[in-house]
Structure formats: structure tokens, C-alpha cells
Amino acid sequence: MQTPPPSTTTTTTTxxxxxxxTSLFYLLVSxxxxxxxxxxxxxxxxxxxxxxxxxxxxxxxxxxxxNKQEVNAANDLVRLRRTFSTSLRGVPSxxxxxxxxxxxxxxxxxxxxxEYLGTPEAYPGARMVRLRRTQHxxxxxxxxxxxWCLVRLRRVPWYASSVPSARPFTxxxxxxxxxxxxxxNFFIVVVSxxxxxxxxxxxxxxxxxxxLREHKKRERREHRGSRxxxxxxxxxxxxxxxxxxxxxxxxxxxxxxxxxxxxxMRVKTLxxxxxxxxxxxxxxxxxxxIAKSLPWYGPKFSPHDVPNFYDVSGITENPEAFKTVIDxxxxxxxxxxxxxxxxxxxxxxxxxxxPTIAMRLxxxxxxxxxxxxxxxxxxxxxxxxxxxxxARSLARLVRSFSSVVDGRCNSNSLSDxxxxxxSYSHTHTQGYRSL
Amino acid sequence: xxxxAGKLPGVLVSSGEYVTEYSTDETVMRFGAIDETxxxxxxxxxxxxxxxxxxxxxxxxxxxxxxxxxxxxxELPFLHGVKKIHExxxxxxxxxxxxxxxxxxxxxxxxxxxxxxxxxxxxxKAEEVGMFELDKESGKVRRx
Numbered sequence: 001m002q003t004p005p006p007s008t009t010t011t012t013t014t015x016x017x018x019x020x021x022t023s024l025f026y027l028l029v030s031x032x033x034x035x036x037x038x039x040x041x042x043x044x045x046x047x048x049x050x051x052x053x054x055x056x057x058x059x060x061x062x063x064x065x066x067n068k069q070e071v072n073a074a075n076d077l078v079r080l081r082r083t084f085s086t087s088l089r090g091v092p093s094x095x096x097x098x099x100x101x102x103x104x105x106x107x108x109x110x111x112x113x114x115e116y117l118g119t120p121e122a123y124p125g126a127r128m129v130r131l132r133r134t135q136h137x138x139x140x141x142x143x144x145x146x147x148w149c150l151v152r153l154r155r156v157p158w159y160a161s162s163v164p165s166a167r168p169f170t171x172x173x174x175x176x177x178x179x180x181x182x183x184x185n186f187f188i189v190v191v192s193x194x195x196x197x198x199x200x201x202x203x204x205x206x207x208x209x210x211x212l213r214e215h216k217k218r219e220r221r222e223h224r225g226s227r228x229x230x231x232x233x234x235x236x237x238x239x240x241x242x243x244x245x246x247x248x249x250x251x252x253x254x255x256x257x258x259x260x261x262x263x264x265m266r267v268k269t270l271x272x273x274x275x276x277x278x279x280x281x282x283x284x285x286x287x288x289x290i291a292k293s294l295p296w297y298g299p300k301f302s303p304h305d306v307p308n309f310y311d312v313s314g315i316t317e318n319p320e321a322f323k324t325v326i327d328x329x330x331x332x333x334x335x336x337x338x339x340x341x342x343x344x345x346x347x348x349x350x351x352x353x354x355p356t357i358a359m360r361l362x363x364x365x366x367x368x369x370x371x372x373x374x375x376x377x378x379x380x381x382x383x384x385x386x387x388x389x390x391a392r393s394l395a396r397l398v399r400s401f402s403s404v405v406d407g408r409c410n411s412n413s414l415s416d417x418x419x420x421x422x423s424y425s426h427t428h429t430q431g432y433r434s435l
Numbered sequence: 436x437x438x439x440a441g442k443l444p445g446v447l448v449s450s451g452e453y454v455t456e457y458s459t460d461e462t463v464m465r466f467g468a469i470d471e472t473x474x475x476x477x478x479x480x481x482x483x484x485x486x487x488x489x490x491x492x493x494x495x496x497x498x499x500x501x502x503x504x505x506x507x508x509x510e511l512p513f514l515h516g517v518k519k520i521h522e523x524x525x526x527x528x529x530x531x532x533x534x535x536x537x538x539x540x541x542x543x544x545x546x547x548x549x550x551x552x553x554x555x556x557x558x559x560k561a562e563e564v565g566m567f568e569l570d571k572e573s574g575k576v577r578r579x
Contacts, residue, residue: 267534274517276510276535291541294509295548295574301557308539308547310509312480325536329506332534333476340476340503342469344495346487347438347462349480353508354436357478 267332277328286324293321312349325353330360437464437477437491450494462490464498471499482507482535485516492520492528502531509542510535551577 268278279287293314302309315321333340343361345354439462440449446466469475477491488505495502505520517533555576559567568579 270512271517271521273521273530273532274535275532276538279537279541287537287541290508291537291543292546294537294542295546296539296542298547298549301549310481310539310542311548312508315508325508328536329478338474338503341473342500343476343478344437344464344469344491346477346479346491347436347442350478351436352480353506354476354478357476 286328289324290315290321290328293318312352316352326356326360329353329357333357333361436468437462437494439463448494448498450490450497462487462494464494469495469498469500473500474503475500476503476506478506480507481509481511482516482533483511483514485514485519488516488520489523492523492531496527502528505531505533506535507533508536510538512538512540548573548575551575554578 266278267275268280269275277287277290279291294310294312295314296308296310299305299307299309315325339361343354343358345351436443440447443463443465447463448466450462452461475495477488477495479487479491482488482505488507492502492505510516517535520531520533521529551570551573555567555578566579567576569575570577
């Protein structure tokens with residue numbers, strides 16, 4: 001007789017029961033945990049999104065990049081400054097080279113303006129406001145300097161031209177108003193180009209150029225001369241371009257030469273209708289520079305049997321002298337009311353000068369440079385950060401510029417003004433809110 | 436472009452022959468380069484007796500263009516080139532200004548660049564360049 005072992009059945013039942021229970025328990029637990037888990041994970045990812053939003057991350061990256069760029073820009077500025085201050089310090093003028101030569105040598109590092117500026121046509125909606133001319137500037141203008149322009153101009157809100165209170169600025173400024181929706185603010189920097197000024201007085205000039213002239217005069221009196229001033233103008237432009245590129249902001253440069261009538265070259269009249277450069281006047285150095293780059297050769301060492309065979313290749317081989325010569329002619333023909341239409345160079349050395357002068361006469365119309373730097377649309381935080389960065393680096397730019405130009409300038413107050421005006425215009429002006 | 440004859444392509448306009456300080460030449464210009472509406476600046480490196488310049492003046496005059504100015508880098512005042520231009524054909528061009536940047540007196544004798552010593556040839560062969568050097572101070576060539 002075989003009796004089934006109840007224990008086994010009971011054990012199996014108990015085993016089955018425990019199994020069922022555990023599975024049930026697990027099932028229950030898992031069922032109960034699922035929404036919890038889901039909700040948790042969702043919440044977690046939600047927090048993830050909250051804490052590390054993509055845009056935030058991008059912003060951070062952007063900021064980091066900007067910081068990096070800023071450091072680079074600062075280094076560049078320091079380097080530029082060093083180069084300039086050493087080049088300005090007591091080196092004989094022949095070794096210093098012209099601002100053009102400097103620009104050229106730095107071309108690879110800085111690039112040509114066209115490279116990242118394009119032409120004014122590239123900025124649709126840009127509108128030029130014409131410069132007003134006055135004969136008698138108010139006394140105030142005496143205080144205007146390049147730096148002053150920089151600082152004061154920063155206070156011009158982007159809608160300045162339509163606001164009556166902005167008149168004092170529009171009075172002496174040429175600037176472009178950019179109606180593009182991306183543009184939130186722009187900077188106007190007016191840089192004088194004194195490279196084309198060979199000599200002579202200007203009439204009919206604007207407040208700004210008068211102011212610059214005052215500045216120049218003072219500099220000439222107090223410091224060493226106008227040649228350095230030219231270099232400084234170029235330095236400012238270089239810094240601006242550099243700055244604009246490293247900041248990835250748009251820079252709109254408008255180059256315009258104001259035609260100045262009645263300007264007289266220092267020319268000596270030898271006979272009726274026979275003129276030459278006045279070698280005894282203020283342009284003495286200029287004439288000497290040209291004369292002393294013209295070698296002559298005796299009959300044995302020249303193609304013709306003449307006592308002195310003069311060689312103009314001395315001029316073309318000396319960039320500074322060549323530029324001076326071309327400047328003399330360009331200045332002369334620019335200031336004449338009736339202008340030449342063609343320039344004919346004689347075979348063969350006349351070919352060296354003719355085309356160069358013609359090109360400059362045809363293409364050059366430069367005296368006032370208006371640069372507009374503007375910011376593109378960003379998220380609010382990034383915009384603020386960028387504005388701050390921008391202000392900081394602009395302040396630094398001005399600081400380094402001013403320390404190069406003029407050691408006596410109180411750079412701290414200058415940068416404060418800049419910083420203040422920047423942040424102010426960005427948070428409080430109508431222009432900001434409308435965007 | 437005003438060139439000596441025999442170098443330019445195309446249809447040319449000629450000034451006729453003229454005598455310069457150095458030689459007798461003929462000046463030509465491309466047909467249509469200048470017309471009656473133009474004001475032309477004539478530019479050359481040096482004005483000596485004014486022969487070349489007058490050829491250019493004549494060329495422009497015959498084409499009906501007005502000469503705005505004659506310009507030269509160097510003037511040799513003792514040859515009276517400018518005077519000759521102004522007196523040409525009873526003062527045909529007496530109203531045209533002539534602008535000279537510097538005269539030879541301003542350049543001075545110290546700009547003479549004839550080599551130091553008599554043993555420097557007129558043309559140095561390229562492979563013999565090492566035998567000569569440029570004197571930094573005077574800018575003259577001398578044998579090492």
C-alpha cells in the first residue's frame with residue numbers, strides 16, 4: 001500500500017504557494033514600482049532638462065568660447081601695443097615705416113577690412129546720414145578728441161537719428177543707421193585718416209575734423225609731431241578691426257573722404273605757371289625725404305652721356321618716399337576744382353607714377369571712417385553676458401589705446417563711462433525692448 | 436600711355452619726331468586713348484630740355500584734349516625745360532602749369548652713387564656678385 005507522502009504534497013503546495021506569492025509579490029511590486037519608476041525617471045529627466053537645458057549648455061559653451069576669444073584678443077592687443085610703443089619710441093623715422101607699411105606687414109594677421117566687412121551694399125537697410133558742415137564750431141568742439149568721440153558716441157542709442165535730443169551727435173557725425181532686425185545696437189567710431197594730408201589749411205571742414213585738427217595741433221605742440229598721430233589713427237583702426245573680428249560681431253566701416261576745398265599745398269612758384277614743392281617751408285622734411293631718395297650716376301655708369309643721370313627707381317624702392325610722392329600729387333589734384341580726367345605717363349619712367357596716381361585719384365575718397373559694430377540676436381542671458389563682455393573688452397580696447405596714445409588719460413574713468421553707457425543703453429533704451 | 440614708336444600694338448597716333456636731351460624719338464599713343472573732353476596730366480620722371488614733354492603736349496593738342504598740367508619728379512633748372520614749354524609756338528602752352536617735385540639742387544652732389552674705386556665694371560656678372568659689396572654708409576658699390 002502506498003500512501004502518498006502528504007508531506008511532499010504539502011511541501012509542494014507550500015513551495016508552489018511561496019512561489020506564487022513571491023511571483024505575485026514581485027509582480028505587485030513591479031506593477032506598483034512602474035509608475036513610480038516612470039514618474040521618477042520622467043521627473044529626473046525633467047530635472048535634467050531643468051538643470052541642464054540645452055540652450056543653457058550652448059550658452060555656457062558660447063560664453064567659454066567668448067572668454068577664450070577675449071583672452072586671445074587681450075593678448076593680441078598687448079602685443080600690438082608693445083609693437084607700437086616700441087616702434088614709436090625714438091627709432092629713426094626711416095626705420096619706422098609708414099602706417100601703410102605697418103598695416104601691410106600685419107595684413108596676414110589682421111586681414112583686410114574687405115575680408116570681413118564687405119561693402120556697404122552688403123548691409124541692406126543701411127542708411128547714411130550726411131555730415132553737416134559748419135564754418136564756426138561751438139567752443140565745445142575744442143574738447144573733442146578721438147577718445148572723446150569713442151566715449152560719447154557710445155551713448156547714442158540706435159535710434160538716435162530720429163530723436164531730437166540726439167542732434168548734437170548728428171551734427172558732427174556721419175553715421176549709418178542700420179534697420180536690420182538683427183541689429184540691436186551699434187557702435188560708431190569715427191577715425192580720422194590723416195594720411196592724405198600733406199600740408200595746408202582746411203576750410204569748410206566739419207566739427208569733427210576741426211576737433212581732430214585741434215587734437216592734432218595740441219599733440220604736435222605737446223608731443224612729437226603729426227607722423228605719430230597718423231600711426232595712432234591707424235593703430236586705433238587696427239585695434240577696432242581686430243576687436244570686431246575676435247568678438248564675432250559685425251563691423252560696418254564706411255570710408256568717405258570729405259572733399260576739402262581751398263586746401264593749398266605748400267608750393268613755391270618759380271616762374272609763372274611753374275611750381276615746385278617748397279623746400280624751405282614746413283614741408284622741408286617731406287621734400288628732403290624725396291630728394292634724398294633720388295640717386296644720380298655719372299656718365300660712365302648711366303645709359304646716356306650726361307653729367308648726372310638721375311634714377312627714380314630710388315623712389316620706387318623706398319616705399320615711404322614713393323607714398324609721399326604719390327600723396328603730393330593726389331593731394332594736389334584732389335584739391336583742384338577742375339580735376340584731370342586722364343593721366344598720361346611718358347615712356348618709360350612716367351609709367352611708374354601715372355597709373356598709381358590715377359588709381360588713387362579714382363578710388364580714394366577717404367577721410368572719415370565710420371565703423372559700426374553691432375550685436376546679433378541672442379537669448380536674453382547670453383545677450384547680457386555678451387554685452388558685458390563686449391563692454392569689458394571695449395573698455396580694455398580703449399584703455400590700451402589711450403595708454404598708447406596718451407599716457408595722461410584717465411583710463412579708469414573712461415572705461416567706467418563706457419561700461420555704464422553700454423549696459424545702460426542695452427537695458428533701458430527703447431531699442432532693446434522693441435527687440 | 437605715351438610710348439616710343441615700335442612698341443605698342445593696335446592703331447596709334449603719332450606726335451612726329453622730336454629731339455630730346457639724349458636722342459631723336461617719336462612718341463605714339465593708342466588711337467582713342469584721349470579725346471576732346473579730356474583734361475590730361477602728363478607725367479614723367481624728369482624734365483631736361485622739355486623735348487619729350489613737348490611731344491606729349493603736341494600730341495594732346497592735336498587730339499583736342501586740354502593739358503591739365505605737366506608733372507615731373509626732377510627738374511634740371513639749368514636746361515630751362517619749363518621755359519621752353521611755355522615759349523613753344525609763341526606761348527601756345529603758356530597757361531599750362533608745370534609742377535616739378537624737386538630740382539637737382541635739392542638732390543645735391545651727395546646723392547652721387549658712382550662706385551668707389553675704378554675697378555668696378557659697368558655690368559657685373561651674376562656669378563661674380565660675391566666679389567663686390569654695397570657700402571652701407573654711402574650706398575655705393577665697391578670691390579671687396
